[in-house]
Amino acid sequence: MPRTEYYDDPAAPTPNSLVAAASAAVFDGAGRLLLQRRTDNGLWAMPGGAMEMTESLPQAAVREVREETGYDVEITGLVGTYTDARHVIAYSDGEVRRQFNVCFRAVLLGGDLQVSSESHEARWFAPEELEGLAMHHTQRLRVAHAVRAGPPHAG
Template sequence: MTESPLHSVSVAGVAFDEDGRVLLIRRQDNGQWQAPGGVLELAETPQQGVVREVFEETGVLVEVERLTGVYKNLVKGVVALVFRCHPISGQPTSSDEAAEVAWVPLNAGTDRMNPAFAVRVFDASREAGPPVPCRIHDGVHLL
């Protein structure tokens, strides 16, 4: 009998302010810029998880607008659900997981990110469009 593959589910929140800037973090562990997010806990909904993760990492409380994409890292077995959000309150503050937190103009933000994470912000930046994309990557590059 073969074992079932193990997967982890993560969530990320791509929040935009009234000026169209995106809320990004520079991670403590690897120095990379990304939208805030993390592992979904067993007893929470994806929407609850993204609100929790964004707040824990940035100090900004957000409200979820909609799911904007599903992404799978084929190397690590991580499935990420990414949501577009808007801020409700709070000021960007660094945390144990985020060395820097900032509201960044969209193009400047995606220029700082590897392609597998920049596409998440790009997908969330669309006001409307085709159905939610499901993209695969190797942790850095889209496949």
């Protein structure tokens, strides 16, 4: 389902839902970051999505990575919390989401790369390869915080 992301845009539609979501900054043994190119907007992003009623946010992050990339991961820490009310996501079905995202740090345990219906492709990127990728502003912020590996972001 196509989506449009808005950030600090006075023309953005008014949100009609609030969603708890989790994402994962997955690093391999060489320090590369796993990203997927999404089918709903064509942009690169870390794997992630909405939390289900029967799981915790870390469990949601692990499940989303497995579903979207085929990899099994272990959560090792926190990149940050992302709750900026200026970020609005409008879906083609009429949902206009204000999303609360917790981004976790994770390491690769195993599995085989396979993309889902949510992504065109998934790849590992060295930190120096991230600069020119097509990415939404809010995703680029999370990626920068993940690569920096400093204290968790709160915002």
